[in-house]
Amino acid sequence: MKLAKLVMTSSLLLSCAVMAQQGPAVPVKTTLVQQQDVPVWIRGIGQVKAQQSVEIRPQVDGILQRILVEEGQLVKAGDLLAVIDDRSIRAAYEQAKAQLAVVQAQLDVARLDLKRYQNLRKDQAVSAQMADQQQATVQQLEAQLRSVRATINAQQVELSYTQILSPISGQVGIRNVDAGNYVRTSDTNSLFSVVQLDPISIEIALPQSRLPELQLLTQQIRQQQTVPVLAYAKEGADPLAQGQLTVVDNRVASATGTIRVKADFANPDAALWPSQSVVIALQSKVLEQAFTIPAKALQQGPEGAFVWLEQQGKAATAAVDVVLQDKNQVVVTGVSAGQQVIVDGQSRLRKGAELKILTDTPQTAASDQ
Numbered sequence: 001m002k003l004a005k006l007v008m009t010s011s012l013l014l015s016c017a018v019m020a021q022q023g024p025a026v027p028v029k030t031t032l033v034q035q036q037d038v039p040v041w042i043r044g045i046g047q048v049k050a051q052q053s054v055e056i057r058p059q060v061d062g063i064l065q066r067i068l069v070e071e072g073q074l075v076k077a078g079d080l081l082a083v084i085d086d087r088s089i090r091a092a093y094e095q096a097k098a099q100l101a102v103v104q105a106q107l108d109v110a111r112l113d114l115k116r117y118q119n120l121r122k123d124q125a126v127s128a129q130m131a132d133q134q135q136a137t138v139q140q141l142e143a144q145l146r147s148v149r150a151t152i153n154a155q156q157v158e159l160s161y162t163q164i165l166s167p168i169s170g171q172v173g174i175r176n177v178d179a180g181n182y183v184r185t186s187d188t189n190s191l192f193s194v195v196q197l198d199p200i201s202i203e204i205a206l207p208q209s210r211l212p213e214l215q216l217l218t219q220q221i222r223q224q225q226t227v228p229v230l231a232y233a234k235e236g237a238d239p240l241a242q243g244q245l246t247v248v249d250n251r252v253a254s255a256t257g258t259i260r261v262k263a264d265f266a267n268p269d270a271a272l273w274p275s276q277s278v279v280i281a282l283q284s285k286v287l288e289q290a291f292t293i294p295a296k297a298l299q300q301g302p303e304g305a306f307v308w309l310e311q312q313g314k315a316a317t318a319a320v321d322v323v324l325q326d327k328n329q330v331v332v333t334g335v336s337a338g339q340q341v342i343v344d345g346q347s348r349l350r351k352g353a354e355l356k357i358l359t360d361t362p363q364t365a366a367s368d369q
Contacts, residue, residue, distance in 0.1 A: 025356040028345035030310050031294060035337035038287040039228075040324065042213065046204035046231070046280040048272045050197065051264075052168045055190035058084060058183045059161040064191070067179050069172050075194060076169045082191060084183065086162035093155040100148045107141040114138050170196040195274055198267040202231060202243070204280045205258040213284045214259060218248045229263040231272060232279040240271045245282060287324065290331045297343045298322070298330050307335065308342035308349055315342070315353040 058064070063085040069075055114134045173193040177183060183191070206214065217227050227245035232238075243265030252259050261282070265272060272278070297307050298320070309316045320334035335341065340357075342349070 025354040026348050027356045027358050028342045029358050030340040030342050033335045033339045034292045038290045039283050040285050041281040042284045044204045044206050044280050046202040046278050048276040049201050050195045050274040051201050052196040054194050057190045060158050061184045064179050064181050064183050071174050073172045075166045079166045081166050082164040084162040089158045096152045103145045110138045110141050170194045197270050200267040200272050201264050203262050208252045208257050214248045228283045230281040241265045292329050293341050294343050295330050297341045308346050310340035315349045
């Protein structure tokens with residue numbers, strides 16, 4: 001009996017010693033290794049530019065009679081914007097039309113006289129000189145008629161210029177001249193501007209080190225493949241708009257060592273504004289079925305990058321190679337989808353330590369370059 005008690009006591013002491021050596025279970029947080037397509041983004045600073053912007057200027061001199069649009073108003077191509085007093089031009093136009101009628105009448109009479117002289121000339125009733133003079137008179141009146149018609153055409157054009165139409169669809173800017181002022185074609189200031197807001201473009205200057213990627217994107221554009229582009233007001237904000245890459249410039253700017261690229265955006269809500277500076281994310285490629293972990297799961301050791309894993313309730317490590325990394329997510333090789341990777345509590349771990357799992361919240365995010 002005493003021997004049995006002694007054995008039991010020894011076993012209990014040994015178990016306590018082992019437990020004391022292993023220590024209590026370490027509380028950690030874990031998440032699953034994800035396998036997913038990861039877009040790779042090139043980021044830069046871009047400037048919004050209107051695809052069309054027009055300064056509205058008078059094409060004839062005169063008093064600005066009326067402005068028919070308000071500042072900030074949306075207009076369509078062909079809308080009447082302003083009217084210049086046309087009374088002096090119209091008076092000259094009517095006078096030219098009256099002169100045309102006079103010259104036409106004179107020409108009709110001269111042609112009849114010429115025909116009569118030509119008939120009389122056959123009978124030797126008039127001299128050749130008289131017939132030639134009448135021929136010259138007809139030619140002179142024909143030239144005068146052409147001149148008057150040209151004047152009328154020019155005045156018709158000037159009359160059309162008194163009706164100022166919008167050449168594009170867009171938004172009216174702040175006006176520089178009020179109705180009632182005398183305006184000239186030589187004036188420095190325009191009446192106002194009209195700027196197209198939808199669609200709109202963004203230009204980005206990227207370093208020439210990106211040239212190989214941009215050359216591949218150029219091929220995609222030529223093959224009519226969509227290259228997504230996102231615009232942000234600032235880093236970390238929600239996207240203002242999504243567009244697509246339309247052109248990569250054909251040269252590197254020697255002064256800056258950058259390459260200009262342009263993207264077009266639908267802008268029905270005017271989220272983008274001409275000359276606005278924005279953060280641009282340009283999708284350069286997609287890593288298909290890549291293994292991703294949260295950035296806080298990645299650890300660095302003497303032998304390189306590794307992660308802590310939960311395996312059957314105990315801590316284990318796995319060496320990984322980093323393919324792509326941003327502040328939220330890391331694309332790695334060396335792990336498999338569905339493995340439990342430890343994201344918090346790594347500082348207290350050692351291989352084989354018992355784990356107490358606190359949470360298991362899968363996380364996903366996009367990657368940037």
